[in-house]
Amino acid sequence: MNGIHEGWFSEIQDDLWPGQCFSLKVKKILHEEKSKYQDIKIVETETFGTCLILDGIIQCTSRDEMSYQEMISFLPMCCHPEPRKVLIVGGGDGGVAREVVKHPDVEEVHQVEIDDRVVDLSKQYLPNMACGFEHPKLRLTIGDGFEYMKQHKNEFDVIITDSSDPIGPAVSLFQESYYELMKNALRKGGIVSSQGGSYWLDQDYIKKTMNGCKQHFAQVAYAVTSVPSYPSGNIGFVIGSLDTSRSLRDEPARKFTNKEIDKMGLKYYSTAMHKAAFTLPRYIEKHFYES
Structure with a gap:
């Protein structure tokens, strides 16, 4: 190819x-x-x-990766009041790991990536992202995320699925059965975040993914970020929560000041961006939440 x-x-x-x-x-x-x-x-x-x-x-x-890595990581972590233990499925370039370890509440980060060659090559050619693999909070497992979660039930506060698009080895990560697997691996009140595609390209597929998530999570929302090198220039995340006490689309459970944001080295995410990410064009909002 x-x-x-x-x-x-x-x-x-x-x-x-x-x-x-x-x-x-x-x-x-x-x-x-x-x-x-x-x-x-x-x-x-x-x-x-x-x-x-x-x-x-x-x-x-390397020009625009931060908008994806920061948002898929900090949106779910800041929706959770105390994200102590986080699981990353996929993310072989190391970018999500780099961001997750920055959150001051996070104590343990476990990552499962199926393709060791992506990890090795990212360390060689994308060191500014792969530096996430070197952090002491992180434990990397090369293997199948499905099998890993089957063996680790009720363990995680947040699960982030950083997958490629729904073809090839990543296709199963967009199915309803995957959300059931994630639910079983979460602690009470846990939150998941998955790459969800762009609403400009396939609204019905996104809604199908959200409906699959709704089978197992009390709350489901879709958030967006801008990534110029992705098709249509934006991409979304399907976020599910087991917690019924607060809406995912309200203010984040954890807010950071601009000083704290700068100290963590975040370039894209902020509390203001968090809230804005859940604001959708009216016709998309109606399609995802009202139809």
């Missing part, structure tokens, strides 16, 4: 995003290989820095 032609990488996925593509000018191909699970490319681009590509789909670029 080679999406590079005449110096440009083009992300063409007709099954997921028919009729469109996003292209980046490539300065240099840093690495290419086929791992046990997926095609891996790492390229240096003209304007977006280093880019990780899995099965022809952009996973992150």
Whole structure:
């Protein structure tokens, strides 16, 4: 699978995003290989820095990765009043781990990534993200997240699923049975956050994912962030909570001052951004919550 032609990488996925593509000018191909699970490319681009590509789909670029990593991590953690123990499923580039360990309440972070080659290559080519693997709070397991959660019930306050899109090895992470598995691995009042796709591209699929989450969680909400290198320029997160005492769409349970935000080194997330992330265009809000 080679999406590079005449110096440009083009992300063409007709099954997921028919009729469109996003292209980046490539300065240099840093690495290419086929791992046990997926095609891996790492390229240096003209304007977006280093880019990780899995099965022809952009996973992150060094220019805009913080908006995704910070929001998928801090949205659920700040919805929880005391996120002591966190599980990350996926996230082989290390970006989510880098963010989760910053939260002052977090004591333990466990991560399960199925493809060790993504981890190794991220350490080599994306050190500003993979630094998350070096933190003493983190324990990394190379393996299957499904099997891991089956063996760790009622253990976690927050579970974050940092997956690629619903094709290939990540397809099962968008199904209703996966939310049941996460629920069983959570403590009382636990919260989950999963990559949920863009409402510009497939509203019905997102609603289906939310409905699957609703089968097992008392509250379900959809939040968005801006990521220019992703299709349509934004992406959302499906967030589920077992806690019925506060709405996910209200003020966060944990608020940080700007001084605290700066001390943690956050570039995108803030308490104001947290609240804004749950504000959707009216027609999307009606589709997700009223229809």
